[in-house]
Amino acid sequence: MALAGVRVIELAGLAPAPFCGMILSDFGARVIRVDRTKVSMAMDSQARGKQSVALNLKSPQGVAVLKKLCLQSDVVLEPFRKGVMEKLGLGPEELLKANPRLIYARLTGYGQSGSYAKAAGHDINYLAMSGLLSMLGRSSEKPYAPLNLVADFAGGGLMCALGIVLALLERSKSGQGQIIDASMVEGAAYVGSFMWKSRSLGLWNRPRGENMLDSGAPFYDTYQTSDGKHVAVGAIEPQFYDQLIKGLGLDASSLSPQMSTSDWPKLRRTFTQVFAQKTQAEWSKIFDGTDACVTPVLPLDEAGSHPHNRERGSFMMDAHGEVSPRPAPVLSRTPARPCLSRDPVIGEHTRSVLEEYGFDPAQIEQMLSAGVVECNEAKARL
Numbered sequence: 599m600a601l602a603g604v605r606v607i608e609l610a611g612l613a614p615a616p617f618c619g620m621i622l623s624d625f626g627a628r629v630i631r632v633d634r635t636k637v638s639m640a641m642d643s644q645a646r647g648k649q650s651v652a653l654n655l656k657s658p659q660g661v662a663v664l665k666k667l668c669l670q671s672d673v674v675l676e677p678f679r680k681g682v683m684e685k686l687g688l689g690p691e692e693l694l695k696a697n698p699r700l701i702y703a704r705l706t707g708y709g710q711s712g713s714y715a716k717a718a719g720h721d722i723n724y725l726a727m728s729g730l731l732s733m734l735g736r737s738s739e740k741p742y743a744p745l746n747l748v749a750d751f752a753g754g755g756l757m758c759a760l761g762i763v764l765a766l767l768e769r770s771k772s773g774q775g776q777i778i779d780a781s782m783v784e785g786a787a788y789v790g791s792f793m794w795k796s797r798s799l800g801l802w803n804r805p806r807g808e809n810m811l812d813s814g815a816p817f818y819d820t821y822q823t824s825d826g827k828h829v830a831v832g833a834i835e836p837q838f839y840d841q842l843i844k845g846l847g848l849d850a851s852s853l854s855p856q857m858s859t860s861d862w863p864k865l866r867r868t869f870t871q872v873f874a875q876k877t878q879a880e881w882s883k884i885f886d887g888t889d890a891c892v893t894p895v896l897p898l899d900e901a902g903s904h905p906h907n908r909e910r911g912s913f914m915m916d917a918h919g920e921v922s923p924r925p926a927p928v929l930s931r932t933p934a935r936p937c938l939s940r941d942p943v944i945g946e947h948t949r950s951v952l953e954e955y956g957f958d959p960a961q962i963e964q965m966l967s968a969g970v971v972e973c974n975e976a977k978a979r980l
């Protein structure tokens with residue numbers, strides 16, 4: 599796999615960093631997640647392929663253990679507020695001095711500088727600060743955050759994984775590591791660059807929810823079908839729009855021109871009435887195989903069984919029967935091979951990892967009895 603041989607130390611955090619770690623693991627990196635001790639259940643639901651070491655970083659010995667792990671690793675990924683690692687004596691200065699090849703990835707909401715740098719926050723806050731949240735939401739409704747997708751995952755975990763891969767590539771030429779300051783505000787905004795760079799095209803001239811791509815256009819929206827499900831319509835280009843009108847059984851000459859924005863509300867009412875006359879499956883039968891850009895709105899537990907997704911194997915089932923998306927993109931020669939076995943129990947691999955990284959059994963036993971580490975391999979076998 600593309601990242602085979604890369605060793606990552608992921609410090610346990612909330613959603614974004616675990617997603618970054620899962621991406622690296624799916625594409626072949628070895629990811630050792632450092633969990634807190636005295637925690638019963640992992641907060642990480644994106645843990646496939648990872649190993650878990652339970653380590654108390656509030657103890658000097660715990661800090662020394664992490665330093666030794668990072669000495670022999672390629673990447674350290676930390677999900678904490680600015681300054682936390684420095685407070686622990688694990689800041690970039692210390693770790694890069696010991697291991698100049700280390701890639702020190704810092705995934706935060708607001709970045710390592712600026713007045714908000716030490717403020718708590720979550721996806722919706724970062725999305726709001728990026729500027730993008732102001733564009734999300736239907737006309738006359740307040741802005742809404744699309745799940746915690748944009749800042750946490752697209753602009754956070756995924757962007758941080760990109761940064762790590764870029765730094766690994768650069769290190770293959772320079773031999774040097776570096777620090778990655780991954781701000782979710784900036785990552786989200788960067789993902790949304792098109793919104794800034796397409797303003798000159800007049801795409802966003804109207805109020806929120808009245809533009810072509812923000813639910814203003816009737817030919818770019820969702821509609822309820824007679825069985826209470828929905829279809830998505832994205833017939834932007836005239837040649838696709840013509841096929842939409844044809845599939846709906848409407849007479850184009852009786853409708854207002856597609857781009858007559860003042861007639862969009864009336865056109866939407868017409869589409870709403872027509873789509874409500876058939877089931878989602880009936881509309882799929884009509885539109886599948888055409889370029890009308892009409893697709894079923896699939897719930898999570900149906901996406902994997904849709905013929906197109908099934909034919910591609912777009913979703914995977916792990917050893918426990920849990921279905922989730924397969925890693926993307928598909929690399930032809932070195933595709934990801936996601937782990938299908940269960941997620942690690944906290945501390946399951948503490949002993950094996952510490953032995954591998956040069957700690958002798960007596961040292962491990964001493965740290966175990968001192969509460970510096972937790973070894974839960976037995977619990978994992980239950």
Ligand SMILES: C[C@H](CCC[C@@H](C)[C@H]1CC[C@H]2[C@@H]3[C@H](O)C[C@@H]4C[C@H](O)CC[C@]4(C)[C@H]3C[C@H](O)[C@]12C)C(=O)SCCNC(=O)CCNC(=O)[C@H](O)C(C)(C)COP(=O)(O)OP(=O)(O)OC[C@H]1O[C@@H](n2cnc3c(N)ncnc32)[C@H](O)[C@@H]1OP(=O)(O)O
Binds near residue numbers: 640686
């Ligand atoms: C929208 C998302 C949030 C989604 C969260 C959900 C995924 C989870 C929310 C509720 C969870 C469920 C719930 O808890 C119930 C169940 C519990 C069960 O155990 C698991 C299943 C649950 C169902 C559980 C499942 C899920 O986890 C939930 C549904 C987001 O937006 S996430 C993005 C958040 N923002 C960032 O990541 C930006 C950077 N980080 C930060 O800004 C801060 O970390 C943050 C997030 C504001 C938290 O601040 P906090 O004060 O808590 O921490 P920090 O200041 O970062 O300091 C960390 C301290 O911890 C110490 N530490 C770290 N590692 C260790 C260690 N190994 N040993 C000892 N100590 C450690 C570190 O030294 C710091 O200590 P100090 O504070 O003293 O410096």
